[in-house]
Amino acid sequence: MNTEGLLAARMVRLKSSAIRELLKHSKMEGVISLAGGIPSSALFDFEGLREATQLAITEQAENAFQYGLTEGSYTLRERIAELCHERGVVASPDDIVVTAGSQQALDLVMRAVVNPDDVFVVERPTYLAALQTLELAEAKLLSVGSDGDGMIVDELAELLKTQKIKGVYLVPTFGNPSGVTLSRARREQLVKLASQHEFLIVEDDPYGELRFTDERQPTLFELSKSLFGHADNIIYTSTFSKILAPGLRLGWVIMPDWLLHKVAIIKQAADLHASALSQTIAEYYLGLGRLPKQIETIRAAYKKKCQIMAELLERELGDVLTFEYPKGGMFLWARFREPRNCAEWMKKTMEQGVVFVPGEFFYADNPDHSTFRLSFATATEEQMHEAVARLKRAL
Amino acid sequence: MNTEGLLAARMVRLKSSAIRELLKHSKMEGVISLAGGIPSSALFDFEGLREATQLAITEQAENAFQYGLTEGSYTLRERIAELCHERGVVASPDDIVVTAGSQQALDLVMRAVVNPDDVFVVERPTYLAALQTLELAEAKLLSVGSDGDGMIVDELAELLKTQKIKGVYLVPTFGNPSGVTLSRARREQLVKLASQHEFLIVEDDPYGELRFTDERQPTLFELSKSLFGHADNIIYTSTFSKILAPGLRLGWVIMPDWLLHKVAIIKQAADLHASALSQTIAEYYLGLGRLPKQIETIRAAYKKKCQIMAELLERELGDVLTFEYPKGGMFLWARFREPRNCAEWMKKTMEQGVVFVPGEFFYADNPDHSTFRLSFATATEEQMHEAVARLKRAL
Numbered sequence: 001m002n003t004e005g006l007l008a009a010r011m012v013r014l015k016s017s018a019i020r021e022l023l024k025h026s027k028m029e030g031v032i033s034l035a036g037g038i039p040s041s042a043l044f045d046f047e048g049l050r051e052a053t054q055l056a057i058t059e060q061a062e063n064a065f066q067y068g069l070t071e072g073s074y075t076l077r078e079r080i081a082e083l084c085h086e087r088g089v090v091a092s093p094d095d096i097v098v099t100a101g102s103q104q105a106l107d108l109v110m111r112a113v114v115n116p117d118d119v120f121v122v123e124r125p126t127y128l129a130a131l132q133t134l135e136l137a138e139a140k141l142l143s144v145g146s147d148g149d150g151m152i153v154d155e156l157a158e159l160l161k162t163q164k165i166k167g168v169y170l171v172p173t174f175g176n177p178s179g180v181t182l183s184r185a186r187r188e189q190l191v192k193l194a195s196q197h198e199f200l201i202v203e204d205d206p207y208g209e210l211r212f213t214d215e216r217q218p219t220l221f222e223l224s225k226s227l228f229g230h231a232d233n234i235i236y237t238s239t240f241s242k243i244l245a246p247g248l249r250l251g252w253v254i255m256p257d258w259l260l261h262k263v264a265i266i267k268q269a270a271d272l273h274a275s276a277l278s279q280t281i282a283e284y285y286l287g288l289g290r291l292p293k294q295i296e297t298i299r300a301a302y303k304k305k306c307q308i309m310a311e312l313l314e315r316e317l318g319d320v321l322t323f324e325y326p327k328g329g330m331f332l333w334a335r336f337r338e339p340r341n342c343a344e345w346m347k348k349t350m351e352q353g354v355v356f357v358p359g360e361f362f363y364a365d366n367p368d369h370s371t372f373r374l375s376f377a378t379a380t381e382e383q384m385h386e387a388v389a390r391l392k393r394a395l
Numbered sequence: 396m397n398t399e400g401l402l403a404a405r406m407v408r409l410k411s412s413a414i415r416e417l418l419k420h421s422k423m424e425g426v427i428s429l430a431g432g433i434p435s436s437a438l439f440d441f442e443g444l445r446e447a448t449q450l451a452i453t454e455q456a457e458n459a460f461q462y463g464l465t466e467g468s469y470t471l472r473e474r475i476a477e478l479c480h481e482r483g484v485v486a487s488p489d490d491i492v493v494t495a496g497s498q499q500a501l502d503l504v505m506r507a508v509v510n511p512d513d514v515f516v517v518e519r520p521t522y523l524a525a526l527q528t529l530e531l532a533e534a535k536l537l538s539v540g541s542d543g544d545g546m547i548v549d550e551l552a553e554l555l556k557t558q559k560i561k562g563v564y565l566v567p568t569f570g571n572p573s574g575v576t577l578s579r580a581r582r583e584q585l586v587k588l589a590s591q592h593e594f595l596i597v598e599d600d601p602y603g604e605l606r607f608t609d610e611r612q613p614t615l616f617e618l619s620k621s622l623f624g625h626a627d628n629i630i631y632t633s634t635f636s637k638i639l640a641p642g643l644r645l646g647w648v649i650m651p652d653w654l655l656h657k658v659a660i661i662k663q664a665a666d667l668h669a670s671a672l673s674q675t676i677a678e679y680y681l682g683l684g685r686l687p688k689q690i691e692t693i694r695a696a697y698k699k700k701c702q703i704m705a706e707l708l709e710r711e712l713g714d715v716l717t718f719e720y721p722k723g724g725m726f727l728w729a730r731f732r733e734p735r736n737c738a739e740w741m742k743k744t745m746e747q748g749v750v751f752v753p754g755e756f757f758y759a760d761n762p763d764h765s766t767f768r769l770s771f772a773t774a775t776e777e778q779m780h781e782a783v784a785r786l787k788r789a790l
Contacts, residue, residue, distance in 0.1 A: 001627045002593055003653045006561070008510045008532075011657045041461045049460060050452050053672075057445050065444060065640035066436045100495060100644075100666035107665045111531070115403045132664035136506070137403075166401070198397055232396045245460035247671030249495075258398050262406045269527035270502045271495035275670040276642030277448075 010138055032387045034356045034374040037176065039242050039330065042378075043301055045294045049245060052284035056277065064280040070268045072098025072252070073279045079286040080252050087208060088222040089236055091254045097263055098252050098274050102206055105237040105253035106130050106169075108270065109202060110137040112262045118166040121159070123151045125333070125362030125371065127176045130169050130204065134364075139166070141364040148324045150175065150182030153189045160197050167200030173217060174207040174329025177362045177373035181327055184217055191223045194233055205238045206251075209295050211328035212303035221254065232256045240282060242330070243295050248278035302330065302377060305384070309376040312388040320395065330377040333359070336370040343369065345394065352390040405533055427782040429751045429769040432571065434637050434725065437773075438696055440689045444640060447680035451672065459675040465663045467493025467647070468674045474681040475647050482603060483617040484631055486649045492658055493647050493669050497601055500632040500648035501525050501564075503665065504597060505532040507657045513561040516554070518546045520728070520757035520766065522571045522599065525564050529759075534561070536759040543719045545570065545577030548584045555592050562595030568612060569602035569724025572757045572768035576722055579612055586618045589628055600633045601646075604690050606723035607698035616649065627651045635677060637725070638690055643673035697725060697772060700779070704771040707783040715790065725772040728754070731765040738764065740789065747785040 056064045063073070071077070077093035084091055099105040106129070114120065114137035122131065124143040134141055142163070144155035151170055159165075168190070172182040182190070194201050203220045218226075221236040239251035255263060267273070285291065309332055310325055323334040336342070343358040359371025379387060451459045458468070466472070472488035479486055494500040501524070509515065509532035517526065519538040529536055537558070539550035546565055554560075563585070567577040577585070589596050598615045613621075616631040634646035650658060662668070680686065704727055705720055718729040731737070738753040754766025774782060 001590060001623070001625060003627050003651065006508055006593075006595055006628070007654070007657060008506070008508050008513075010510075011507050011660075014657070014660060038462045041457045044457075044460055046452075046456050046460070050456070053448060053452050057441075057448050061441050061445070062436045062439075063642070065439055065441075065642040067433045067636075067641045100670075103664070104666040111403070112406050113401055113403050115405075118403075129664060129667070132660070136661060136664055195396060198401075200401055228396070230396060232398050233401070241462075246462045247458070247460040249666060249668070249670045256398065259402070262402060262409070265409060265527070266406075266531060269498070269524060269531055270665065271499040271644060272524070273644070275495075275644045275673055277673060277676075278670055281672075 010136065014135060030353050031350070032354045032379060032383050032390070034354065034376070034379060034387055036375055036378060037330070038378060039246065039298070040301065040378045043298050044245055045290060048285055048288060048290040048294065049281070052281045052288060055284040056280035060280050064277045066276060068273050068276040068279065070264050070273050072096070072274060073276070073283060076279050076283045079283060083286070084254065087219060089219050089254065090225065095254050095260065096252050097255065097260065097267060098250065098279060099267070100249040100251070100271065100274050101241055101246070102204060102237040102239040102251035102253070103129055104270070105251055106202065106204065107133045107136070108263050108266050109235050109253065109255070110134055110139070111266050112259060113200060114139045114166060119163060121156060121165055121168045122364050123170050123175070123178070124364070124366065125177050125359060126169065126364065127171055127204065128361055131364055134169065143364045143366070146175070146178055146180060148180055149186060150180050151186065151190070153186045153193065156190070157193060160193060165197070165199050167202060168194070169202040169204065171204045171207070172220060173205060174210060174326060176207070176329070177331050177357070177359065178333045179326035179329055179331045180324050180333070181217060187217060187220055187223055188227070191220055191227060195224070195228055199233065201234050203234060203236045205236065206242050207329040208238065209243050210299055210302055210330065212299065212306065213327050215327065232258070235259070243291065243298065244282065244285065248275070248282065250274060250278050250282055305376040305379070306332065308381055309374065309384050312384060316388050316392050330375055332374045332376055334372055334374065335368065339370050341369045342372040349391055349394040352394045354387045354390040354394070405531065409530060425748050426745070427749045427774060427778050427785070429749065429771070429774060429782055431770055431773060432725070433773060434641065434693070435696065435773045438693050439640055440685060443680055443683060443685040443689065444676070447676045447683060450679040451675035455675050459672045461671065463668050463671040463674065465659050465668050467491070467669060468671070468678060471674050471678045474678060478681070479649065482614060484614050484649065485620065490649050490655065491647050492650065492655065492662060493645065493674060494662070495644040495646070495666065495669050496636055496641070497599060497632040497634040497646035497648070498524055499665070500646055501597065501599065502528045502531070503658050503661050504630050504648065504650070504654070505529055505534070506661050507654060508595060509534045509561060514558060516551060516560055516563045517759050518565050518570070518573070519759070519761065520572050520754060521564065521759065522566055523756055525599065526759055529564070538759045538761070541570070541573055541575060543575055544581060545575050546581065546585070548581045548588065551585070552588060555588060560592070560594050562597060563589070564597040564599065566599045566602070567615060568600060569605060569721060571602070571724070572726050572752070572754065573728045574721035574724055574726045575719050575728070576612060582612060582615055582618055583622070586615055586622060590619070590623055594628065596629050598629060598631045600631065601637050602724040603633065604638050605694055605697055605725065607694065607701065608722050610722065627653070630654070638686065638693065639677070639680065643670070643677065645669060645673050645677055700771040700774070701727065703776055704769065704779050707779060711783050711787050725770055727769045727771055729767055729769065730763065734765050736764045737767040743789040744786055747789045749782045749785040749789070
């Protein structure tokens with residue numbers, strides 16, 4: 001049977017995920033992977049997760065296994081509102097939709113706001129799977145550069161002189177893949193531009209809690225409220241994936257009124273609601289009061305891992321590589337001092353038994369092939385030593 | 396701030412879910428709801444679910460709480476393939492994507508195949524939330540009627556003389572909301588038309604296992620394979636929601652090669668993967684061998700409930716209503732003999748303390764306002780007696 005013409009045109013254009021193909025090799029025995037974007041399961045609070053699960057299936061079994069509200073359990077949204085409040089994100093449970101990870105929040109929001117060829121601006125580099133949601137929504141993508149202080153907002157201001165945009169997507173704190181954090185001055189500048197030019201900011205904040213210092217930048221949501229008394233154009237999303245357990249597939253999105261009901265309609269069509277079992281477990285877990293300590297544990301462990309990785313890279317490859325020291329998160333973004341195609345180079349590093357993600361995948365346009373992303377979240381200290389030695393041998 | 400113009404055009408067009416507003420009243424104290432599309436939690440196999448959950452969080456805790464494969468756990472796909480095999484749906488685990496309920500399968504598939512204004516044909520009446528996925532994908536909807544033998548395929552054949560279509564969506568077995576089942580002859584006719592005119596069939600089969608008799612119709616997937624040796628244009632989706640627990644948000648979709656990889660890319664952008672915890676629980680639950688008995692339990696209970704409801708309606712309201720006796724599923728679809736607007740009528744039934752879903756919501760076009768849907772899955776026998784008495788009083 002001839003099945004040509006049965007796919008939607010946008011799917012024919014959609015590029016296959018080269019990164020998926022590439023990373024098939026990362027599962028091979030003996031290969032050390034610094035490629036994954038996954039948190040360390042060695043740090044999961046299994047004891048707390050088991051206790052919360054027990055409570056969910058004994059105390060709330062009917063709620064945990066039955067259909068629930070599209071927007072998410074109200075109790076959970078109350079607890080999320082409390083959690084957000086501590087981050088300076090002051091919202092009511094009614095402003096929140098519980099999603100299947102923040103990934104789903106991005107997809108739902110892009111579906112609700114992007115018309116084909118609407119312009120969305122992203123950082124160079126930016127989170128790969130956000131690019132996918134924007135491509136699926138058929139946005140026209142433009143990009144602005146970033147440096148050690150995050151997105152270069154001056155470039156955006158310049159662009160806005162000639163270009164009307166629908167929105168900006170960014171990970172302002174401990175970015176993926178860049179590892180960098182948007183400075184306070186640039187945060188204010190960005191929020192002011194958004195208000196002046198009436199565009200959306202999609203503030204993706206999966207890593208905000210994973211800080212290695214006491215320094216804490218206000219969220220863009222918070223800044224907008226304090227500068228203008230509202231956050232009508234700010235969409236704030238976060239997740240339990242990096243602080244609790246990604247397997248639950250639980251995140252959330254805080255939205256202004258004009259958007260929330262529309263996103264709820266899409267959510268209903270998309271999957272009715274997030275796993276009721278996962279939601280009930282998260283409710284109980286938050287009720288147990290274990291999260292603050294768990295976040296401390298993850299912070300301390302990642303901070304140490306990041307330090308080891310950075311020191312090894314500096315010592316062994318500092319003459320050929322340059323990078324910013326992350327102040328939090330899971331990623332370190334490196335650039336060769338001399339031009340080098342890192343996707344090509346990875347063929348050699350794979351022979352040596354180490355993989356990473358070539359930086360080119362994180363660009364909407366104008367990829368810098370000399371870059372690559374290393375995750376320091378999952379490798380052990382021993383593996384990091386070996387991995388850096390292998391990287392060096394592959395040069 | 397002026398937020399007009401920030402929504403995508405399709406969202407402005409998308410009608411708000413009137414049914415959601417309407418059903419807010421169904422939660423009021425004393426109101427008997429025959430409106431819900433939910434299974435009876437009184438029938439859930441809590442013992443088995445608890446045992447499977449225990450196993451998941453002790454034996455496979457890391458898999459249950461960590462990120463997983465976009466297509467779903469391979470072990471679960473193997474078990475789903477076995478389950479499908481018993482239904483006559485012979486597929487390999489590699490043909491399956493695990494989804495967040497069959498609702499997500501519909502959304503992902505529509506996103507992958509529908510260009511704006513592509514024609515999709517649905518039954519009159521059809522499943523409400525499938526209409527939502529088609530509207531979000533900006534399909535042009537056409538409809539054909541149905542009767543006691545399901546979709547009137549002759550009408551479709553007539554339509555195909557002048558109209559090129561992308562696909563047909565239907566619930567061929569124990570339909571929602573119609574309760575009816577597509578006859579064998581019409582199944583063959585439909586599959587042949589799809590092959591001849593090269594259109595897709597989206598076969599939505601959430602209720603197929605819930606049969607009240609020994610009669611079993613072959614799936615369209617199965618028929619296509621036996622008639623043509625392939626199912627290249629058949630998309631088969633089903634779910635654990637009606638046979639195990641909807642709160643897990645677990646369904647699956649079986650697709651031909653040309654489509655599966657594309658749907659997997661969308662799934663990745665949509666939510667990365669279905670809840671790993673839910674998947675691990677389902678794996679263990681299926682491994683425990685309890686599902687066949689559980690399905691028997693549900694069948695027997697729903698059969699009895701359906702019989703009571705049908706007899707009550709026949710006896711008390713048979714002079715004003717007509718309906719087909721369902722041979723399975725969860726719904727009974729009634730029509731007033733004389734024209735009556737059931738949405739208007741529901742204002743009166745609500746005063747009496749009983750709600751249902753007015754039939755008009757289940758139509759892509761030309762709604763029959765004299766129809767309504769009753770669920771017999773959740774009400775007790777006593778509630779059904781009272782509900783029918785209240786319906787009668789509201790006349």
